[in-house]
Amino acid sequence: xxxxxxxxxxxxxxxxxxxxxxxKALGCYGQGNGCFVYWCSHCDTFIFQSxxxxxxxxxxxxxxxxxxxxxxxxxxxxxxxxxxFVISIASELWSYLQSDRKLWxxxxxxxxxxLDDYVPKLMHKKHFRVGAIVIxxxxxxxxxxxxxxxxxxxEGGFDENKNWIPCKYFPANGLAxxxxxxxxxxxxxxxxxxxxxxxxxxxxRFYVWIHKDGTxxxxxxxxxxxxxxxxxxxxxxxxxxxxDVSSDQIHFHYENHMHNKIDVVMSQNQFIDALLxxxxxxxxxxxxxxxxxxxxxxxxxxSYLQSSIEQKLLLIYxxxxxxxxxxxxxxxxxxxxxxxxxxxxxxxIKLQTELLDWFRVNY
Numbered sequence: 001x002x003x004x005x006x007x008x009x010x011x012x013x014x015x016x017x018x019x020x021x022x023x024k025a026l027g028c029y030g031q032g033n034g035c036f037v038y039w040c041s042h043c044d045t046f047i048f049q050s051x052x053x054x055x056x057x058x059x060x061x062x063x064x065x066x067x068x069x070x071x072x073x074x075x076x077x078x079x080x081x082x083x084x085f086v087i088s089i090a091s092e093l094w095s096y097l098q099s100d101r102k103l104w105x106x107x108x109x110x111x112x113x114x115l116d117d118y119v120p121k122l123m124h125k126k127h128f129r130v131g132a133i134v135i136x137x138x139x140x141x142x143x144x145x146x147x148x149x150x151x152x153x154x155e156g157g158f159d160e161n162k163n164w165i166p167c168k169y170f171p172a173n174g175l176a177x178x179x180x181x182x183x184x185x186x187x188x189x190x191x192x193x194x195x196x197x198x199x200x201x202x203x204x205r206f207y208v209w210i211h212k213d214g215t216x217x218x219x220x221x222x223x224x225x226x227x228x229x230x231x232x233x234x235x236x237x238x239x240x241x242x243x244d245v246s247s248d249q250i251h252f253h254y255e256n257h258m259h260n261k262i263d264v265v266m267s268q269n270q271f272i273d274a275l276l277x278x279x280x281x282x283x284x285x286x287x288x289x290x291x292x293x294x295x296x297x298x299x300x301x302x303s304y305l306q307s308s309i310e311q312k313l314l315l316i317y318x319x320x321x322x323x324x325x326x327x328x329x330x331x332x333x334x335x336x337x338x339x340x341x342x343x344x345x346x347x348x349i350k351l352q353t354e355l356l357d358w359f360r361v362n363y
Contacts, residue, residue: 004268012269018276024055038335040328047328047335057234057275078131078292078301080164081155084211087111087179088148089187090204096192097138098145101281106190108134110183111149112290118178119157123167127160130167131292139234141254142264143274148207155215158292158301168215176208234278243268 005022008014036049053061089107097103111134120128131154140146156166183206184197241251241263250271253263266274280286292301326335 004272008269008272014276015279015281017282018279021055021057021279022276024053025058025061035341037338037341038326039338040331040333040335042333043328043331045328045330046338047326048341049326056279073133078154081166082216083153083155083170084216085151085153085170086148086207086209086211087151087176088146088207089183090200090206091146092196092200092204093187093192094145094147096187096196097147098277100191101284103187103190103192104136104138104147104280104284106186107147107183108136108149108288110179110186111151113182113186114175114179115153115291117182118175119167122171122174123157123165125159125165128157128165129291129297130154130157131298132290133293134288134290136286138278138280139274141256142262143234143252143266143271145277152216154292162301170210172208172210176206179208180204180206234275 005026009019038047038049039045040047055061097107111132115130115132119130120126133152135150135152136147137150138145138147140148153170155168156164159165180201184201188194188197235252239252239254241253243250248267250266250268251263252266253261256262289295289298292298327333328335
């Protein structure tokens, strides 16, 4: 695919951030980013830990980043039940978000305006705050621009005395109407023509979906949900069926909501266009924290947090911030750091054997 990219940049105008993310991904799959080398003295085994590119369009590194981030976040969330929501806007508004990425933040900020308006009325309490983690997904399964938001919301909130009050029932229809009002108002104030937002408000039903499994109780469940939706690329390698150079066509598939397989065919330029349109501007936060999860307010409710990582490390290791410790997958003994390689380990078994022999002699 590298030659397709180099042809593409000669004929298309691309943003600097797009060039940076693609070059990182190509380097990961091509030249590689090196690796750490560890050694187990107990079973004389060398372990290679590859260094990823962390590009937003690299399916391997994106998946690893998502899993690591989700697990870490699940340990820092409140020890209370959560709910998973998916919300979106009318398709008539998608093109405005596609052409003006500044609207993405307005889109995400509208979530907390909705929750701060709707939930206190639902609970019949004037001062009532929920916590929300909002994740922006600009693409659909078919890779078209389809901006929607994944929400992890506390199943309840805190009153003016910082007391936790559960809320088991969130009426989807009422929440959808409140969401439609706030997001249309905010997008209109941010530059979307009023006649468009007003027409959508009067004629369209905005999408709100509540996860069928209901309450998310355990941190492992939260980590699984978050890992599935956070910062992964628009398409996984497993969904790409073939790339025909002669016909300039890429075949991939996805499953619709009925679990039926849908086949899609794109030209190489269409496929690259579809990938690039989902890359945000530099430093843009695709994951945002609102309400009681906001940085300024979260510390007020620290008694509801999971046991901190610092406390666990102090209990286990006797220090606050120990160095990372890795263990051998074969015997479970502690690994010793050996070296950093600028290139990934060779795939050839013969070359790998020669490399391991060299490490044994020199280390």
